[in-house]
Amino acid sequence: MKKIITDKVSRKEREKLARRSEILKAARRIFAEKGLHETTLDDIAVKAELAKGTIYGYFENKDDLFFSVLEEAIGNLENVVQKTCQSDLPPQEKMLNLVKTMLSLFEKNEDLMQLMTRNQPGQLMHKMQEKMQNHFKNLIKSVSGVLQEGIRQGLFGKIDTEKAAAAFFNLIHGNAMSSFWNKRKIYNKEDLEFMANFYLHGISVYDEKEKK
Template identity: 30%
Template sequence: MDTMSRKEKEKLLREEDIINAAEKVFTTMGYNGASMEEIAKEAQFTRKTIYQYFADKDDLYYAVVARGFSGLLSYFQEDIQDGHNGFEKLQCLMSAYYRFYRNFPSTFNLMTYVGYIKSNKEITIKQQEFNKITELLPKEVAKVIEEGKADGSIRTDIDTMSATYSAEFLTTGFFHMLSVSGKTFTNHFSLDQENFILFNMNLLCDAFRSRK
C-alpha cells in the first residue's frame, strides 16, 4: 500500500523535475558551464527552491549521474536473466552496457565525466547515494564471474575483483572514446560501427572464457 502523503509525493516529483532540468543543462552547457541559476531557469523554479533540495551544483550533478548508474544497474539485472551460465551472463552484461549507451548517450557522457569532479566539501546525501549505487555495479559483475568460475564457463586463474575492475575500466573507456570520436574513427578506417562495437565486446568477454 502506498503510505506516502500527498506532500511527500509532491516533494519527490519536484525533486525529479529539478534533476531532469539539471541533466538537460549539464548536457547542453557542460559541467563547468552549468550554474544553479541556469538549472533553476530550466526547471522553472527559483534558485531558493533549488537550494531547498540540493546543496550546490556538485550535489545536483551527483544526483543526475546516480540516477544514470541506477538505470544501468536495472539494465544489468534485466538482461542477465537471459544467461544460462556465468559466461553467458557476462555477455549479457556487456550487451546491457551497450544498450544503455545507445539509448542514453548524453547521460552516459555525464556519467563518464564524474572522475573530473574534484570536491573538498563534506560528502552530501546525494554523493552518498551515488557512492552506494556505483558500488552495486561491480558487485553484479563479480557475482557473475564467481558463478562462471563455479560452473566452469569462466577461467578460474584470474582474480575476481581485479578482473571486475579491469572489465569496468576497459568497457567504460571504450564507450567513452566511441562517444567522443567513434564516427570519425570508424569512418576513417571504413569500419562498420556496429560490427566494431560487437567485435570489441566479444574480444573482452573472450578473455574470461574457460578454455577447458
C-alpha cells in the first residue's frame, strides 16, 4: 500500500519534472531565437503545447524562467568542460579536446550559443549576476587547472592562467558565433586547426620542428 502511494508520488514528481523540462526546452529555443524581450509567454506556451497559466506553476515569472534556462544551459557547458578537463590525457590533448567538445556542443545546440551571446544585461542581469559569474568562474577554473598542469610540465609558458582561460572561451565562442552568422558549419576542420594552433602559438612564426 505504502509502495503504491510512494510510486504515485514519485510518478507525480517525475511528471512534474518532465513537464518543467519541456517548458525549459521550449523556452530555450525561443529565447535563443528572439532574445528575452521579444519572446512572449504565449510563444513559449504554444511551443510547449501548454496553457500560458501553467508555466506559472513551474516558474515564478518570466525572468525566473529565463534565468533557469540560462542556468541549465551554462550548467551543460560546465559539465562538458569539467569532464574533458578531468580526463587522463596530457594538457595539450585536453585543450584540443576542449575546442572539439565545445564546438561540437555549440553545433548541436546552436540555441545555447546564441543564448550566451544575448546575455541581456541591464537591470535583469544584475539580479542574476552573482550566480552567472560563479558559473563562469567554474568554467575558468577548470580550464585554468589544465593550463597550470601544462605549465608545471613545462609545456606552456608562465602566463596568467585565468586570463588565458577567459581568452580561450572568448575565442571559441566568438569563432562559433561568426560561423553561425555566416551560415558555415560550426564544427569544421579548418577552424579547429586554426584555433588550436592560434591558441598555442599566437600569430608568430612557428617552426614545427622546434616542437620536439
